[in-house]
Amino acid sequence: MDKRILIVDDDPELRALLRDYLGGNGFAVDLAEDGAAMRKAMAAAAPDLVILDLMLPGEDGLALCRALRAESPSLPILMLTARGEDTDRIVGLEMGADDYLPKPFNPRELLARIRSILRRAGENAVREAPARALAFAGWSLDLGARHLVGADGVVVPISNGEFKLLRAFAENPFRVLSRDQLMDVLAGREAGPFDRSVDVMVHRLRRRLDDDAREPALIKTVRSEGYMLAAEVERKS
Amino acid sequence: MDKRILIVDDDPELRALLRDYLGGNGFAVDLAEDGAAMRKAMAAAAPDLVILDLMLPGEDGLALCRALRAESPSLPILMLTARGEDTDRIVGLEMGADDYLPKPFNPRELLARIRSILRRAGENAVREAPARALAFAGWSLDLGARHLVGADGVVVPISNGEFKLLRAFAENPFRVLSRDQLMDVLAGREAGPFDRSVDVMVHRLRRRLDDDAREPALIKTVRSEGYMLAAEVERKS
DNA sequence: CGGTTTTGTTAACGGCTTGTTACGCTTTGT
């Protein structure tokens, strides 16, 4: 059975091109030029994957991505971004895109990514349920109760900011998160040039985790790039 | 093994320039002045990448691009375009090329793009599992924790710059890395003509590894070319 | 409503990392 792909892009030429190219490679293709058309197409035929342009007139691609994610948590999304944009934020944290591709792109690469995403989605036929706790290095972050549990089972209260920060780290282990990304998680805005609040929050989080900044076992500093959680994370549900 | 690049351009001076420049940077270069010569060259030796001028007498570059694509779907193509054209749309919509560069261009930028394209192509070919650690000569570079482990198991902290430098070396053992490449790894920018910062960082890394510059056992200097890690590297996962 | 506690932000100081410059040695070319 052919997989169904919904393409959301405002450029008619690109839509036609993708329709032909993907259609010629064994996919059933639906087209939409904006958010409204997307919703209509979603209602008409549930796609197996959505290709979403980040830059859309009217509703922003990111907003649509969030809406899709809220509606269909297991629906794979591939975002198209203009070259040079800050792609980190999209792939990044809770945005929810499964992959992204900068424009202009090579159709073979698009095809490869589509197949890769669909393969992954097939493997996790049951997409990972949202975890209830993230466990790492003896600690466990309870996402429901929003507190930490130590190795000995002791509950450690944690501030809201520390929780959001730690959740972002634990959901992206071994990945360097920039100050901009962390600021986005913490306050929903970009970090100013002399903004040190992220550093202070990281300091407090480290203190909470008994992590020494000079020899950090958990939260590593990557100079001039950001911070990273260096620990295996197990998702518990 | 050197990568083979085929250059298709009708300007003899540009052909000679690229032959010298790319040849001097470790590529095997073939030249063609038009579509017929291109086909001949393709038959003689399969290149790893084609640089194609958009404006050619006789057969159009775009037509050649499509022909190449039909013939060798996985062959990377880089297009050269005249300034002022709407290159975004050409490449984005026609989507045959992997990248494009407007003329006149900076040879360094061309080189960077070539390497970027070849890197991507290589990744797609063999998606090697990312290693956890790179071990060489008694040392082990922990890629997750971003630190060094000595022969006796002692953890040696390492600065971010030293880490990135050593990772670049350990992922390319017995290969000379130019200052430009190392500068790209370290700072993501080009090295200025009198830039010695790479040398200084190599000096610091050598000190960290107990390597004497006069008789280097690990990081060899290759005069006027760059540096090289002369040790077997084992990828551990 | 007023006071208290918690949380987030800003400022300042100091240490560490990185970039820059200079000097001297070695190699290379003439």
Place this chain on the structure above:
DNA sequence: ACAAAGCGTAACAAGCCGTTAACAAAACCG
């Protein structure tokens, strides 16, 4: 042999970050 270029090293300057303290804003609570 000389000059020029490449490189190792040290010293210095600038930038980044850890930490603390103080302050402001928000939440909490009686």
